[in-house]
Amino acid sequence: MLEYTQDHDLSIATLHGSLAEPALESMNFLNEVASRYPKAVSFASGRPFEEFFDTALIHDYIEAYCRYLRVEKGCSDAQVNQVIFQYGRTKGIIHELVARQLARDEKITVDPEAIVVTVGCQEAMFITLRALRGDERDILLAVSPTYIGITGAARLVDMPVWPVRSGPSGVDLDDLAAQIRRAREAGLRPRACYVMPDFANPSGVSLSTSLRADLLGLAASEHILLLEDNPYGLFHDGSHLPTLKSLDTGRQVVYLGSFAKTGFPGARVGYAVADQRVAAGDGGVSLLADELAKIKSMVTVNTSAVAQAVVGGKLLRHDLSMAAANQRETAVYLGNLKHLLDGLSQRFPSGDLTWNCPSGGFFVVVTLPFAADDELVEHSAREHRVLWTPMSHFYSGGEGLHQVRLACSQLTPEMIETGLDRFAAFVAGATTR
Ligand SMILES: Cc1ncc(COP(=O)(O)O)c(C=O)c1O
Numbered sequence: 001m002l003e004y005t006q007d008h009d010l011s012i013a014t015l016h017g018s019l020a021e022p023a024l025e026s027m028n029f030l031n032e033v034a035s036r037y038p039k040a041v042s043f044a045s046g047r048p049f050e051e052f053f054d055t056a057l058i059h060d061y062i063e064a065y066c067r068y069l070r071v072e073k074g075c076s077d078a079q080v081n082q083v084i085f086q087y088g089r090t091k092g093i094i095h096e097l098v099a100r101q102l103a104r105d106e107k108i109t110v111d112p113e114a115i116v117v118t119v120g121c122q123e124a125m126f127i128t129l130r131a132l133r134g135d136e137r138d139i140l141l142a143v144s145p146t147y148i149g150i151t152g153a154a155r156l157v158d159m160p161v162w163p164v165r166s167g168p169s170g171v172d173l174d175d176l177a178a179q180i181r182r183a184r185e186a187g188l189r190p191r192a193c194y195v196m197p198d199f200a201n202p203s204g205v206s207l208s209t210s211l212r213a214d215l216l217g218l219a220a221s222e223h224i225l226l227l228e229d230n231p232y233g234l235f236h237d238g239s240h241l242p243t244l245k246s247l248d249t250g251r252q253v254v255y256l257g258s259f260a261k262t263g264f265p266g267a268r269v270g271y272a273v274a275d276q277r278v279a280a281g282d283g284g285v286s287l288l289a290d291e292l293a294k295i296k297s298m299v300t301v302n303t304s305a306v307a308q309a310v311v312g313g314k315l316l317r318h319d320l321s322m323a324a325a326n327q328r329e330t331a332v333y334l335g336n337l338k339h340l341l342d343g344l345s346q347r348f349p350s351g352d353l354t355w356n357c358p359s360g361g362f363f364v365v366v367t368l369p370f371a372a373d374d375e376l377v378e379h380s381a382r383e384h385r386v387l388w389t390p391m392s393h394f395y396s397g398g399e400g401l402h403q404v405r406l407a408c409s410q411l412t413p414e415m416i417e418t419g420l421d422r423f424a425a426f427v428a429g430a431t432t433r
Contacts, residue, residue, distance in 0.1 A: 018155040026148045026393045029374065037381040041419030043406040044377075044387040046201060046362045048261050049332050050410065061313025062306070065094075068316050084309055088302045090293045092117025094312035098257070098271055100320045105234060107246045108255065114275035114289045116296060117303045121231060121258035121270035126153045127295040128227060128254055128272055131288065132191040133159040140227075141179055141193040143171045145394035147201050147229065150194050163396055164193065170205040171195060173218055180222050192225035192254070197244055198233035199361020202394045202405040206358070209241050216244060219252045225276070231258040234323050235333045236360035251276050254288070259311050261362075261409075262322040267307040333362065336408040336416060340364060343420040353427065355406075362409040365391060370430050371401045384429070386422035 012020050030044050062084075069075040069083060083093060092098075095115040102108040118124040129150075132138060140154050144163035154161045162179050165172040176193060183190045195215070197207040207215070219226045228244045245255040255273035263269060274288035296302075318325035341357055341364065355366040372390050381387050389407075391400030406423075408416055 016156075017158075018152070021155055023148060023151045023155055026152075029393075030377075030387075030389060033377060033381055034387055037385065037387065040381045040385040040387045041411070041415050041422060042387040043408060043411075043419055043423070044389045045410055046407040047410045048264065049329055052328060053264065057314075058310055061310045061317060064313035064316045065309040068097075068312070084305050086305070088305045088308075090297045090302050091115065091289060092271065092303055092308060093305055094269075094308045094315070095271075097312050097315045097320065101315050101322055102245075102255075102257075102273070104319075104321045105323045106230075106243050108243060108273070110245075110273050110275060114287050115271050115273055116289050116292045117269065117271045117308055118296065119270070119300045119303050120260060120265075120268045121229065121256050122149050122153065123296070123300060123303075124256045124270050124272035124292075125150055125227070125229070126156065127292045127299065128256070128274070129153050129159055130157045130295050131291050132225070133157045134189075137187060137189045138191050139183055139188050141176065141183075141190050141224070143193070143195050143200075144396070145202055145391060145400055146194060147196065148393060150227075150229070151396070161396065162190070166203065166205065169211055170197070170200070170203070170207040171211065171215060173211075173214055176215075177218060177222070180224065190222075190224055192227050193219065194227040194229065195244070196229045196232075198230055198241065199235065199358055199363065201232070201361075202363055202389065202391060203365055204356055204358035204361055204363040206241060206360075212242065212244055212247060216247055216250075216252055220250050226253045227256060228253050229256040229258075231261050232361040234262055234326060235330050235362070237334055239359060245273060259322075262326055263311045263314055267310050269303060269307050269311045333409055334360065336411060336413065337361075337364070339413050339416045340406060340408045340420070343416060347420055347424045348427070352431075362407050364406045364408075365403055366406060367403050368427065368430075369402070372404050372430075373401065376430065380423075380426045384422045384426040386419050386426055388423070 018024055034042055034044060066080050069080045094117055095112040098115050099110050099112040102110060139160045139162055141164050142150060142161050143166050151161055164179055165175040180190050197212055199206055226244055230243060245253045258270040259267060272292055274292055276288040278286045278288055278291055280286060314325055344355055352369050353366055355364055358364060374390060377390060389405040391403035391405055392398060394400060
């Protein structure tokens with residue numbers, strides 16, 4: 001029975017447990033602070049660069065996709081209209097194009113039937129965890145610090161997340177093995193480990209090729225899946241490392257893709273590559289992608305055909321390569337990253353502050369000589385007009401208190417300069433506070 005009080009219609013205590021948890025507030029908190037201080041330079045947001053956005057491109061991309069339907073797929077005009085305007089295939093309509101892009105950009109060979117096109121990568125994470133969480137014994141391992149979206153999605157499906165130490169290399173395999181052992185001893189079932197091998201959010205760290213191979217080996221010997229999330233991998237300086245999925249010979253990896261950064265976030269298009277074979281009770285076999293599609297059909301029915309057409313058209317316009325489509329953007333991101341790292345060196349030569357130096361992606365982590373919490377972000381925004389993200393948001397147990405994440409993807413070099421001057425003033429003030 002719902003508990004009513006005189007002044008309120010509902011009590012949070014009677015709603016889903018996730019609603020009272022900080023993980024679900026993190027994204028809103030930063031957006032809210034940013035909206036209250038619009039004049040602040042924001043190193044908090046990992047949004048894509050906006051200057052190349054152009055609504056005329058939307059029409060051009062949709063046209064390119066419709067032409068593909070007519071020419072390559074042999075659709076009549078009526079059929080094209082039906083594809084764009086009607087309810088559509090649950091697993092998506094651009095799966096073949098996505099498979100061709102993965103082959104081109106990532107050397108991932110995958111049957112298009114193993115792809116589910118989702119409403120952003122966020123939905124891919126949610127439906128994957130929903131499927132893997134069979135009962136209360138199932139847990140998710142996640143390399144810590146981790147992306148807030150996976151923590152929140154796991155919470156929505158009542159799946160505990162056990163942190164795995166990242167260590168200097170990006171994932172501590174000894175700790176991963178130890179956590180799996182501990183979980184099993186406690187009668188739990190570690191189903192998968194969530195990893196971002198390329199320019200992770202928030203750490204910016206990438207795994208070496210040999211560590212990727214060792215991680216796959218451990219996952220195979222321990223019979224756990226790896227959930228590989230890769231929104232930033234294409235924004236590299238030429239040193240592109242193989243994705244786990246491209247090295248995966250035993251269907252150990254569910255690959256979670258996003259077109260938020262290589263396409264644009266407003267489209268809300270992502271996907272899961274789930275080629276694992278699922279034994280059905282009746283002796284039949286399906287693909288995990290088909291099981292995920294059943295869940296998706298009850299969450300979003302299908303991903304917007306209009307949005308898929310836009311992303312599909314962008315792929316077609318760039319010869320099925322998001323790397324080719326993002327040459328200008330990649331140059332901006334690498335330039336900004338260099339600017340940020342050089343600017344930090346110039347302003348903090350003494351060694352009181354340290355930071356990592358990723359060779360791509362959107363994020364840098366700075367370690368400060370003082371604790372940097374949510375209250376201090378407010379102070380920084382109000383008094384110094386500069387925003388950043390406390391790293392504690394990406395940990396489950398209060399770690400990372402002396403660290404902040406800086407993102408520079410959305411800024412210009414001038415804004416980075418101004419932001420760093422303000423950040424330096426903030427640090428000077430906080431050190432003497
Ligand atoms: C690591 C990671 N995964 C997934 C996403 C979300 O992707 P989407 O916008 O496609 O849901 C993000 C967005 O910031 C991210 O950083």
